[in-house]
Amino acid sequence: MKYEFSPIGIVHSSWSEPAGVPIQGVFAEGATGTIEVFPECAEGLADLAGFSHIILLYFFHRSRGCALTCRPFLDDRNRGVFATRAPRRPNPIGMSTVRLLGVDGRVLRIADVDIVDGTPLLDIKPYIPDFDVRDNVQTGWYATARHRQTVADTRFAGNDVKEVP
């Protein structure tokens, strides 16, 4: 089974390379950017301006290959990739919650952006705490993670990884 997706737009940010990008939006406070939504999808932006935060799904276009275990930025040992947010995933789909500052036609102004410039955007969903927030949460290795590195380095930039069929 294969599913084919096409971008609905492009994310523009001040992060020109993967190394140096804040590893999460919460570490990117104030970093602004824009989303250019392609004309054929622009009608779908109606009513979005009322939301203060949006969830972006995008293609990790600067990532190569797949590693089923990796050492996350916030830890000092290898973890299963599905227990991390690392980009080298079987399906390299990134997810970020950003602030929506405004909608100008088919251009969205966003903030708290942890996304590399030029990233192909796959979807936009409204952030709705009633749907997206959970209580009584346990966070596994993250709860006791020893590292506090908040900016990406080059660890996911090389090609020394195996491909998953």
Next chain:
Amino acid sequence: MKYEFSPIGIVHSSWSEPAGVPIQGVFAEGATGTIEVFPECAEGLADLAGFSHIILLYFFHRSRGCALTCRPFLDDRNRGVFATRAPRRPNPIGMSTVRLLGVDGRVLRIADVDIVDGTPLLDIKPYIPDFDVRDNVQTGWYATARHRQTVADTRFAGNDVKEVP
């Protein structure tokens, strides 16, 4: 540009048809299911058992076509699709946060499941409130939505929609 994704596993639930599925996990409390992760991706499940909640990205395999505006279950007028969680999106990727009850080899036992049986799973990410929760949130049309329908009907089940190129 086209990106091709392959499932990493299959979601099994008690919801055999789209109509009747709770429209969000928060309306599916206690509904259990399982995820069968394919053998070639099982190594990526290491360390996941420590997390109480996981975010699933999946293919809306029972949805057909794309509608850039639609009437959400919770409202009484049409809205831009990117301001909704409706399945008929340009890229029909669903996102659900579920409770992780346990990991038995490459089978995950989950609860609060709002996903149709047989859904192809694209990705699993750990739910981490530090990354995923935002304050001072405005939720646009949802904040004053008049309907409180919490179970899906057949509105997204037909084929009377336009395809986006």
